[in-house]
Amino acid sequence: xxxxxxxxxxxxxxxxxxxxxxxxxxxxxxxxxxxxxxxxxxxxxxxxxxxxxxxxxxxxxxxxxxxxxxxxxxxxxxxxxxxxxxxxxxxxxxxxxxxxxxxxxxxxxxxxxxxxxxxxxxxxxxxxxxxxxxxxxxxxxxxxxxxxxxxxxxxxxxxxxxxxx
Numbered sequence: 001x002x003x004x005x006x007x008x009x010x011x012x013x014x015x016x017x018x019x020x021x022x023x024x025x026x027x028x029x030x031x032x033x034x035x036x037x038x039x040x041x042x043x044x045x046x047x048x049x050x051x052x053x054x055x056x057x058x059x060x061x062x063x064x065x066x067x068x069x070x071x072x073x074x075x076x077x078x079x080x081x082x083x084x085x086x087x088x089x090x091x092x093x094x095x096x097x098x099x100x101x102x103x104x105x106x107x108x109x110x111x112x113x114x115x116x117x118x119x120x121x122x123x124x125x126x127x128x129x130x131x132x133x134x135x136x137x138x139x140x141x142x143x144x145x146x147x148x149x150x151x152x153x154x155x156x157x158x159x160x161x162x163x164x165x
Contacts, residue, residue: 017111017114018033018034018112019033019035019110019111019112020032020109020110020112020136020143021033021034021040021090022143023088023090023103023105023107024103024105025072025073025076025078025103026073026078026079026104029107029141029144030103030143030145031110031112031144032090032092032148033148034109036093036094036149037090037092038098039091041089041091042085042087042088042089043087043089044060044089046058047060054074055070055071055072055074057069057070057071057102060089060100062098065098067091067098067099067100068100070099070102070152072103086104087102087104087105088102088103088105089102089103094148094152110138110143112136112145116137117133117135117137117145118135118137119135120132120144120145130154131146131147131154132146133146133147
């Protein structure tokens with residue numbers, strides 16, 4: 001696609017870089033903009049919703065707010081998920097909408113400067129590269145940077161209604 005996808009959020013204006021929350025799904029490490037993260041919680045049982053897509057695990061009650069929970073391992077077709085003491089739910093705030101995202105584990109917050117972020121290659125796989133901001137490299141470590149706004153508001157997710165509506 002276009003190289004516009006590698007543009008950094010407004011907070012990177014000073015050249016110091018942007019902060020990403022690093023998390024794992026299977027053997028890969030991913031990163032999302034830390035500014036979208038509201039909190040991180042341990043995995044708890046969810047209430048299933050009839051006829052919801054498989055990747056939507058269900059809903060949880062977060063201090064009186066009912067929020068949908070998406071299992072990213074199912075969404076990205078990374079095999080059968082297992083839930084253990086490391087499994088966490090990242091609570092996101094995207095466009096004023098609160099939602100949860102189940103991941104295998106959360107590792108740390110990483111600051112990436114613009115020169116540490118490389119454009120994402122076109123892969124033509126189940127993972128639509130429209131949702132990739134790029135690949136962040138720190139020493140020997142590589143983070144797959146996800147445009148979580150674009151992913152969670154995509155039509156196939158169906159979680160965020162059209163903002164204008």
